[in-house]
Amino acid sequence: MGYRYFDDQRLWDLTVEVFTRNGYSRSDCEDIANVLLASDRMGIESHGVQRMKLYTHSLEIGRIKRGAKSEIVRETPVSAVIDAHDAIGQPVSVAAMQMAIDKAKKAGVGIVVVRDSNHYGIAGYYAKMAADQGLLGISMTNTEALVVPTFGKQPMMGTNPIAVSMPGTPHPFHLDMATSVVPAGKMEVYAKAGKTLPGDWLMNSDGSPSYDPNDFLRIRATKSLGGIFPVGGEGETNSGHKGYGLSLLVELFCGILSGGRTSNEVRVVPNVDKVCHFFMAVDYSIFGDKEQMEKRFSQYLEDIRNSALADGQTRIYTHGDKAYAHMARVAEEGVKVNDKTYDEIVKICQDLGIDPAEYLIEKAGPQA
């Protein structure tokens, strides 16, 4: 599989154009483009512009309901519940996180949960929204069921990411992790590249471990037994029950608190999704001097980066180091797009009467 690199700002413009032609307002289109391009700019290829195909397909089959208006169904000074009414995931999620942020600025803490939504992109985008406004941010979402419980072989939980972002120097602490050993997108990347899985990630339908990413694609497409292991892997020896527990935590915070669905009830038919999200912001000035806390946490992370290296290693990262370094390079290098995604984008443009050449401006890519 080959790759090309394209100008990130023009891909953003293209995303806005694609959703404008799908009937979305300028504001909605900007939310969608911001979330997708944030992913590409952070180097998370699986959740960037390659998701345009999923979203346009979801619009075609009615999984994303055109013109759906989300609704605040319950609210207190520290919380809200939003019913997305099957709207596209990004605008309602941006609004929900902003609501959590606004509540936190007044009350110290804000928690907003969303039900009956669609794929919302990277969890980290929403956590980062809070950090960019000087608050601690948390976001989680459930997904379709792709993960097996410890000692089970039926996928009952989603890959259920947890993202946390805390302001600091030289950049926020930024954790964005699936509670499965790997996210589904990583399986897709290995499948596209024709590579064997390098770790104990997957249980096959017959219950045995598998190292073939195509087994994952088949399990997902046919809704068969088997699935991804939780963080910690198979069984309890290396604490797979911990990843499993964290995954259930995400189900509780997203599917249950919102009055929505757990992952085993999400996308059970192709044209109904109904994932649920969780957003939380904390104005940590309720605990003390903000600048002091940011400084101390940044120093701690710096001490870790400078601590003794394991043998054969050249660098210790803390969470966000890779993503922020990628963001700093991307305007120069361009966004990495694989050939399959390129073809999909060209097709979407043709279907909508957009000239792809106007938006797909090639860049040189990373220089050695």
Add this chain to the structure above:
Amino acid sequence: MGYRYFDDQRLWDLTVEVFTRNGYSRSDCEDIANVLLASDRMGIESHGVQRMKLYTHSLEIGRIKRGAKSEIVRETPVSAVIDAHDAIGQPVSVAAMQMAIDKAKKAGVGIVVVRDSNHYGIAGYYAKMAADQGLLGISMTNTEALVVPTFGKQPMMGTNPIAVSMPGTPHPFHLDMATSVVPAGKMEVYAKAGKTLPGDWLMNSDGSPSYDPNDFLRIRATKSLGGIFPVGGEGETNSGHKGYGLSLLVELFCGILSGGRTSNEVRVVPNVDKVCHFFMAVDYSIFGDKEQMEKRFSQYLEDIRNSALADGQTRIYTHGDKAYAHMARVAEEGVKVNDKTYDEIVKICQDLGIDPAEYLIEKAGPQA
């Protein structure tokens, strides 16, 4: 190593007596005994009455300051910061969690952080306090640094447990997990039993993996390089960076928000501990009908228990199943005490002029 089984209520009485003789009030003694015995009653031997030796030793060397009074240093309707002033960990932690619960009952959410404290026992005790009062409870603590960051070999984080408890049927969802692949106590259990470690848990001082639990004891005692891996294990292949990230999250919530210390600064000299804790309660009626949420989450967990078994497995557990089953049996069976702990308890009794025979009432243990 042999085991005996003792009446749990009399062990509780003994714990109260030991701390009464150490000058603690009845209320403080009950808090300490409640937390220690809750651990034994749940089957978590490492954090039960065997901790009496640690606590009496800590009192002797001044790590736990006798007569220290904790102080609320900052407070809002949704939050508080408590300085424990080096007091024994349980009473201040019980008070902090109750404060979080009381705030949540009024405001929907309560978060209380504690700095400059001592070992507080099982994180799950505090989360369960909220669940027992009909709320969602969360607790975390940092610890002395025993865990290596991904690609590093210097212990920079604690084993940093996260506990979450949510009311339900037949018992609360109850997650209580170290963010390291195993807690330190599990290493001690393997060392006492003379067993080889069954998983990839430990990095030795020279950077190689070790399966000898005595290497862990030596690393801890001599503050050497090496340590326990985060959940997900060594490197990034099976997502060790996720456990590492969760561990940093606990450092942020405990050591940073409280204005206290991160684990690398905890117990750097034997007579100063200064761990920090985090307590949160949520009255989920702010999101909807509580009974409905409890019912739906309980049903989801039951569906998971009844889902397809992995090959060779006989049962799928959800979090809390094992602990609550143990609690139901313990009055009949007694609390499991290993010979070393038994000797330690007898010694503590002798030092304080307590007749151990009055309190150590043997029970039959588990019947086949």
